[in-house]
Amino acid sequence: MLSINDNKPHSFDEISEKMLVYLDQNILSNLRDGKSARGELAGLMKSLAEKGAVFVYSTTHVDECRSSNFPETFVDVLEGIPVHFMETENASDEQSILSLGRAQEMLMEPEDTSHYAKRLMEDCLRVWHFASGWLNNIEAVELKNEIVSEINKFWESLRQEVNSGLLDDRSRRKVRFVSHLAQDNMVDDVKNWPVDQLAKELIEEIAELKNRLPENYAQLDEVPDEKAVSFMFSCLSCKSKEEVEERYPKGFWKTIENRNAGDLTGLAFLLFMSGLVRDKRVYTKSNNRRIQYFRAQFRDGMHIENAARCAVFITTDKGATRLSRSIYAYAGVKTKVVHLKID
Numbered sequence: 001m002l003s004i005n006d007n008k009p010h011s012f013d014e015i016s017e018k019m020l021v022y023l024d025q026n027i028l029s030n031l032r033d034g035k036s037a038r039g040e041l042a043g044l045m046k047s048l049a050e051k052g053a054v055f056v057y058s059t060t061h062v063d064e065c066r067s068s069n070f071p072e073t074f075v076d077v078l079e080g081i082p083v084h085f086m087e088t089e090n091a092s093d094e095q096s097i098l099s100l101g102r103a104q105e106m107l108m109e110p111e112d113t114s115h116y117a118k119r120l121m122e123d124c125l126r127v128w129h130f131a132s133g134w135l136n137n138i139e140a141v142e143l144k145n146e147i148v149s150e151i152n153k154f155w156e157s158l159r160q161e162v163n164s165g166l167l168d169d170r171s172r173r174k175v176r177f178v179s180h181l182a183q184d185n186m187v188d189d190v191k192n193w194p195v196d197q198l199a200k201e202l203i204e205e206i207a208e209l210k211n212r213l214p215e216n217y218a219q220l221d222e223v224p225d226e227k228a229v230s231f232m233f234s235c236l237s238c239k240s241k242e243e244v245e246e247r248y249p250k251g252f253w254k255t256i257e258n259r260n261a262g263d264l265t266g267l268a269f270l271l272f273m274s275g276l277v278r279d280k281r282v283y284t285k286s287n288n289r290r291i292q293y294f295r296a297q298f299r300d301g302m303h304i305e306n307a308a309r310c311a312v313f314i315t316t317d318k319g320a321t322r323l324s325r326s327i328y329a330y331a332g333v334k335t336k337v338v339h340l341k342i343d
Contacts, residue, residue: 020096021053022307022335023083024315025064025299028057030342031077037342045081056086056098058306060299062106063118071107078103088309091259096309113161116154122295123150129294131199132206132273134283136290140195148187155183209235209274217278225322229267229330232274244270253308254332264308264331268301268323276326277319308333316340 030037031045045055057078065074077083084098085106123146129135130143162175212235214220223231230250233241248267252258271277281293300317304324307313313335315321321339328335 019053019312020086020310021048021055021312021314022086022303022310023055023057024303024307024313024317024320025061026316027314027340028061028065028074028077028083030316031081032073033076041340042081049081053312054098055081055083056096056310057083058086058303060302060306064299065107066115075103075107078107086306086309091261091263091305092256094256113154113157116150116157120147120150120154122298123147125295125298126291127193127195127198128202128273129282129291130195131202132283133199133203134290134294135287138287140199143195144190144193147190151183151186151190155179205237205240206273208237212236213275217275220275221322225325226329228276228322228326229271232271232276236274248331250330251332262305264305264327264333265298265301267327267331268304269298271323271326272297272301277323279319308335310335312336312338314338314340316342 027041029035031041032038049055061074065071068074079101082100083103084100085102087097087099126135126143126147130138130140135143159176159179162172162179165172167175233244236244248263248270252263272279279293279297282290282297284290300320300323303315304313304320304327307324308328308331311334313324315324315337316339318339321337324335324337327333328337
């Protein structure tokens with residue numbers, strides 16, 4: 001059964017013509033054939049569309065759909081509703097470019113260098129996962145070697161694209177030479193990362209923070225959304241609090257000129273690491289599963305930032321609801337968050 005899970009029941013009556021509605025990945029997942037909530041969700045989407053809602057998805061959705069076992073099922077959802085692909089160049093852009101009919105192209109295209117690049121960037125998150133102490137039985141050297149392996153795959157993919165392109169032989173040789181230099185520099189940088197020292201400092205910082213937070217997380221969960229971020233900052237050490245508040249001043253998203261790509265994502269990830277929302281799956285069971293859910297937390301932050309360009313953000317995730325409402329209230333984002341509960 002589908003219901004709106006909110007202490008202050010949100011009505012969709014505010015939905016009006018051409019209002020952008022950002023659907024979380026879990027909404028798309030539940031709209032696939034065979035899902036128990038599909039019928040009710042599809043009915044809700046139809047109702048909102050009749051009110052004038054324009055549903056959108058982003059590159060973050062594309063990455064998540066492509067990493068699933070059956071990306072074609074998401075193509076059916078995105079083209080069936082339909083959902084517009086939303087593109088922006090800069091966080092300060094006042095308008096987004098919307099387009100239909102691109103799901104097949106983007107979700108089913110063969111992997112290229114851009115996909116390797118995104119995977120490499122996400123793999124670098126494992127450094128923070130390791131530093132948090134949440135990965136099991138893995139040494140810093142092993143972690144670095146795994147990242148180096150992904151770096152090598154990326155550069156090899158790039159060189160293969162160059163070889164199959166339209167460049168002349170001289171230009172190809174030049175690109176290959178420069179790419180090898182860049183690859184060697186990246187590998188050297190990774191091998192020299194002070195990962196063990198970072199882990200020591202981060203684990204100490206997390207332990208210190210936990211001592212300042214309420215002993216019972218239920219008490220933390222009772223802090224109102226509009227006060228949650230400031231409360232979390234107040235629990236940091238004096239030095240960390242000063243640095244974080246300088247990086248994320250209250251209301252920083254209100255002025256378009258002050259918006260920077262990655263700011264909301266970074267704040268979301270910081271708050272997750274600090275314990276505002278928790279997911280025990282990032283430190284239990286196999287390392288592969290831990291990495292999968294740790295990466296998902298980062299993508300939640302990306303969805304929260306993407307949705308900040310829209311009037312409404314709809315999700316079934318309790319943690320994403322808490323995180324987005326808290327961040328939006330602190331940063332000055334006007335997006336309304338609707339939490340749908342699926343029983």
